[in-house]
Amino acid sequence: AKFVEFKQVSHTYITEQGTPVPALNDVNFSIDKHQFVAVVGPSGCGKSTLLRLLSGLIPASEGLVNVYGHAVTEPREDVGIVFQKPTLLPWLSILDNVLFPLKHKYNFVSVKDKKRAIGLIEMVGLGDFLGQKPEELSGGMQQRIGIARALLLDPDILIMDEPFSALDALSREEMGFELQRIWQEKPKTVLFITHSISEAVLLADKVLIMSHRPGTIAQELDIDLARP
Numbered sequence: 001a002k003f004v005e006f007k008q009v010s011h012t013y014i015t016e017q018g019t020p021v022p023a024l025n026d027v028n029f030s031i032d033k034h035q036f037v038a039v040v041g042p043s044g045c046g047k048s049t050l051l052r053l054l055s056g057l058i059p060a061s062e063g064l065v066n067v068y069g070h071a072v073t074e075p076r077e078d079v080g081i082v083f084q085k086p087t088l089l090p091w092l093s094i095l096d097n098v099l100f101p102l103k104h105k106y107n108f109v110s111v112k113d114k115k116r117a118i119g120l121i122e123m124v125g126l127g128d129f130l131g132q133k134p135e136e137l138s139g140g141m142q143q144r145i146g147i148a149r150a151l152l153l154d155p156d157i158l159i160m161d162e163p164f165s166a167l168d169a170l171s172r173e174e175m176g177f178e179l180q181r182i183w184q185e186k187p188k189t190v191l192f193i194t195h196s197i198s199e200a201v202l203l204a205d206k207v208l209i210m211s212h213r214p215g216t217i218a219q220e221l222d223i224d225l226a227r228p
């Protein structure tokens with residue numbers, strides 16, 4: 001079943017001076033439910049633009065972006081995003097940062113929610129830092145907290161924009177395996193943006209290789225991973 005579909009999607013930004021900047025040209029691909037898709041390509045090829053279109057942050061200038069057969073027309077609640085730079089709120093503790101999406105949505109946090117948040121923070125290896133402020137954590141640690149936060153609402157679709165870019169090689173590998181474990185326990189539809197082709201091949205079922213000016217999908221690779 002096609003879960004996410006991009007049909008003949010093109011996107012052109014218009015700068016404040018009114019200059020058009022073509023970012024994507026005739027992009028076509030689909031993602032099955034619970035498929036893990038990685039997008040690789042050089043800087044400026046439109047990877048972040050894909051992310052913004054799928055999450056409904058911006059509308060495509062042309063073509064169709066569908067989730068579950070419905071056009072994406074506004075920011076979606078069932079999409080969790082892990083940004084390249086973690087955007088934690090500096091005045092909140094780590095625990096409250098992870099709980100923030102829930103608090104924001106329901107204006108209420110139950111004991112069960114709190115336990116779940118703590119479980120997610122432990123999962124990313126930072127159980128000892130619940131009460132600390134973001135500034136007391138390194139960039140890589142903050143990124144892990146961003147991942148825990150994105151998982152709190154248990155989104156159907158998880159979009160990750162170079163989530164490991166601030167991590168050292170060892171943590172990168174660890175987080176990669178961690179992500180696979182989470183994915184196996186509770187499959188999600190994942191769009192994972194990365195510069196690293198090896199990371200893409202290691203983690204994904206399918207790899208979209210993009211080329212630029214304006215961005216197109218140059219190649220689609222099916223990775224035949226015998227997952228349990």
Ligand code: ADP
Nearest residue numbers: 013014015016021042043044045047048049084
């Ligand atoms: P990346 O690290 O993903 O390559 P960029 O350096 O291309 O990021 O862009 C950083 C930010 O600047 C993004 O939020 C993007 O939307 C914005 N941006 C990139 N190019 C332009 C541009 N020509 N005009 C206005 N904003 C831009």
Ligand code: ADP
Nearest residue numbers: 013015021022023042043044045046047048049
């Ligand atoms: P990537 O994430 O692969 O680095 P982006 O999607 O950020 O690529 O950008 C694709 C193209 O669109 C680039 O040429 C970039 O400069 C341009 N771009 C991105 N964001 C903006 C923006 N807000 N305004 C104008 N141009 C932009």
